[in-house]
Amino acid sequence: MLATMGYITPEITGKFPGYLSPSAGLKFADVPNGLAAISKVPAAGWAQILAYMAFCEVSQEQTPGSAAYAGDFGFKVLTASDPAEKTKKLNAEIANGRLAMMAIIGMFFQDGLTGSAWGDWANYTASPLRAFENELGVQAPVGFWDPAGFTADGSVEDFKRRRATEIKHGRISMLATMGYITPEITGKFPGYLSPSAGLKFADVPNGLAAISKVPAAGWAQILAYMAFCEVSQEQTPGSAAYAGDFGFKVLTASDPAEKTKKLNAEIANGRLAMMAIIGMFFQDGLTGSAWGDWANYTASPLRAFENELGVQAPVGFWDPAGFTADGSVEDFKRRRATEIKHGRISMLATMGYITPEITGKFPGYLSPSAGLKFADVPNGLAAISKVPAAGWAQILAYMAFCEVSQEQTPGSAAYAGDFGFKVLTASDPAEKTKKLNAEIANGRLAMMAIIGMFFQDGLTGSAWGDWANYTASPLRAFENELGVQAPVGFWDPAGFTADGSVEDFKRRRATEIKHGRISMLATMGYITPEITGKFPGYLSPSAGLKFADVPNGLAAISKVPAAGWGQILAYMAFCEVSQEQTPGSAAYAGDFGFKVLTSSDPAEKTKKLNAEIANGRLAMMAIIGMFFQDGLTGSAWGDWANYTASPLRAESA
Known part of the structure; x- marks a missing residue:
């Protein structure tokens, strides 16, 4: 959660003024957002970070059963005198932590891929995916899609x-x-x-x-x-x-x-x-x-060998191509041995792609005689061009050694993948089986991963898929307008703007801004009473109606009298007719004169207005979700207390 906020906050609020390190002449403004900030942290900074982490770990008793072991370090950010309310808040903390774990990994991924904390896709220009992109059959959002390269020759x-x-x-x-x-x-x-x-x-x-x-x-x-x-x-x-x-x-x-x-x-x-x-x-x-x-399917060939290693829930023994349909144990074991080897090679290959990108390369020379430094070897497929004949000979010799140095006839230990160096083992048979199953599963994942890396490397000429040349995409129409959000850029999968009509675009944008603002207010109207409670006293003294009498969510509609609906409709009409909203006017573009989001810096103002559209979109999704759970459960927050027979409640205790 802290890491995610560390990514987001500088983008939204800007950075502190002045110096982060006066002695090093380093200003806060000099530190880039995201992973690039790592390059600016001096050794003393890393020492401080590690020292603080160590302090957090050793400053309190954390043995099993202690308060700190359960997450209570004494500073009660989330607490309440009501046990149920406290439990609710602590549950929310765990849920938000899970969301943040997903969020920060996603941010790391787009940052590492695009070199920007927010995933700047602005350089997507000359993709081979754009050939024949004006022909029939080109479908949003992928555009002209030809991963096999059938049209690469341009014929x-x-x-x-x-x-x-x-x-x-x-x-x-x-x-x-x-x-x-x-x-x-x-x-x-x-x-x-x-x-x-x-x-x-x-x-x-x-x-x-x-x-x-x-x-x-x-x-x-x-x-x-x-x-x-x-x-x-x-x-x-x-x-x-x-x-x-x-x-x-x-x-x-x-x-x-x-x-x-x-x-x-x-x-x-x-x-x-x-x-x-x-x-x-x-x-x-x-x-x-x-x-x-x-x-x-009681005796399905898909169930053959279902008690062997590599059978993964929930699909069980999965063999859609029917390789084991003949029931041959010999063929199964030969293929399993091959799969384990391929998986191990793929795990090493995948790590070989990833590690130099994250940790950098070794200092010094890879080959002093050839004057070849580690830093001279590019990552990914391009490294092949740097391997001399002697290098290929070493690679092949090592592969041959691995194959012939042990007895691998059917029935031998090595045939089943056991070459004597027990990386994955345990005295507990169940634990050992679990680890060996995990190896096969990770090997399968790595086989998929390395093929994907080869594909993006071959397509883009970069180990990490450098999309910097993707420029003239049809997805970039209106891409300089407000509302274009990284990483997808101008996203219009339904093709509303395919005709290029500026008039239609602006009309839809005006509608979107209004809907977004209404949805943000509606979403806050759902959330605020739940968190802060309701006003004291009477909403309508004449009707004897207290604020506390009005339920949250859709149920509140039943409490609105005819005069209330009249006021709501009158205010809506006032908002619509009180200003000139013809195309080209300020109000048509969403500017009604009360500048909640503004700035003397044009770039900062644009950023804030973009944020408004993005938040409005989120709120439109949020309010529909709230309506759905409210209508489904009869509670503004989706009270699942009545879902006693739901399959989702198994093991809920």
Whole structure:
């Protein structure tokens, strides 16, 4: 919590005036925010930090059972005379601590990735993801997405050929997906599919099993129709049909923008359907049911070897590719040995990526004879270019030594991953099993991590994925306006600003600011009475209504008389009509004259106004969440006291 506030506070409030260290000539203003501040801490500073940490640890008795052991060091920031209130506050402390642990790790990540405490994505310019970004099929928020690099050569011909293929596959997949779904939901046609063969519609099973019911003549009809679709129109490059237009305009509009939107939606839905139909085929082939009836999975091949190391809750023994489907113990053990080795190598490789970025590199020479310093070796894939032939020979020799220095025939200790140096062991068999399981799990994670690092390194030319050249993104439209927040920049996944209309943007921005302000007031209206209590005395002496009589949250609506609603509506109308709000006016941009957020420094003023929009967005989310929990539980704070049968309350004691 302290670390998170240390990140946030200097960004919002600014820094102290004057010198942090007069003797070193170091001003507070000279210390950057975030991880970069580490470089400014002198040795004496680290000594003070460590000494204070040591003091906090040793200045009080912290043996099990002591007050300090439970977190009570005597300075009661969170306390109350009411035990229930005290418990509530202490629970809140733990919850806020958990949130802060997530927050600070996220801040470290974006800081390390972007070099800015707030993750400055402002340099995202020349990404390869932007090729063909004005074509159909480019979907917000990712833009033109081609991780496999199919369009890296920039060939328009290849792109259009693949696009034509994609549209066809998407259409077929949408029909196939509907063919799976419709009979399950609506049932089947009455009567006969083939009177001559005595085959009723009801006799045809759903899914892949239906294939067994198709006679030779049926396959001939299917193939003939496919051939007709292919040859009945001109599909040479440049033709209308080549681009997917076969003349029956299901998706069209007189408005070009609307037509583009519909055609984009077709491609998106086709992509989704391609994923869906493959998933349906997979579960159908695996379970023998169009909808994947898992009820009969008593002897599933996925359960083979489920008592072996590496079986992780909640999925159990997971083998979707069916490598163990033949039940071969020999093959399983060979693959397990390979997995353990690959996992160990990947853990070392992942640490090899991370460590130089965090700790820096060794001083001196890596190879005095070659004049090669450790500092000369770049991180990541680029380091490969610095490895001489003798280095590769050493690497290969060490790999060979690891392989041949021990007996690894099936059944041997080394075959199962035990090479004698027991890093992970315990006298307790259960604890040892737990540690060995953890090794396999961490190895799997590292295999994913190192591949991801290779990908971002190869894509960006930097071990940490330097996105500094990403500049001309469509996500940067209106990016100099208020409300653009790092790290995402100008974020408009729904494409509201895709038409580039400044007028529409400003109208929506004015609406957003108003909604945000109302939501901030509403959120405070929920929170304040819960924390500070209510005013004493009467809200309405004539009606005998005390402030204490008005419940918090949605229930308060029932206490508002007609005259109260009249006052509310009148005030809303006054706010709307008391100032000129035509486009271009100050009030249209949210400036109604009472400058709560202002500054003589333009940059500081912009920062504060940005903060207002960000807080308004947060408040819009917050108030909807409060309405939801209030409506669900009948309490402004979501009183879960009545949720006695909730599965979320298991082990709640």
